[in-house]
Amino acid sequence: MVRIARERIDDLFGLAEQESQRGELELAHRYVVLAREIGARYNVRLLPEYREMYxxxxSTYWVEGRTVRTRLRPxxxxxxxxxxxxxxxxxxxxxxAMTAESALERRAPAAFQGAILVGGDEDERRPERP
Ligand SMILES: [Zn+2]
Incomplete structure (x- = not known):
């Protein structure tokens, strides 16, 4: 059951990615909701790379510049x-330091992915809505 749940979660994130590229952000959001529900029901953690994506x-599926804003702070x-x-x-x-190879990588749209993550994430609530 757990294996099936993992496969289904993989499928749903694949679909979310696909739909977000077509601009179907509501559908992508729906797939994330379903994936999270399956994870919760079968006690399967979503992979860390998936948890970066919404x-x-x-549960909004994150598309840089459209549903998420990324800023670097010290x-x-x-x-x-x-x-x-x-x-x-x-x-x-x-x-x-930038090598020729990393310089090429950093031209990719999600430039901030080049920063190296250390330690865990923390979420914070913002009282006011934008
Ligand atoms: Zn949100």
């Missing part, structure tokens, strides 16, 4: 959900 507050990265305003802070450390 808002823990409202020592951490703040990702703010544009739907509910919940912020997720991740500690980061200095990015190592």
């Amino acid at each position: 808002c823990r507050g409202c 020592g951490h990265r703040v990702r703010t959900c544009l739907r509910c305003g919940r912020a997720r802070r991740s500690r980061i450390r200095r990015v190592p």
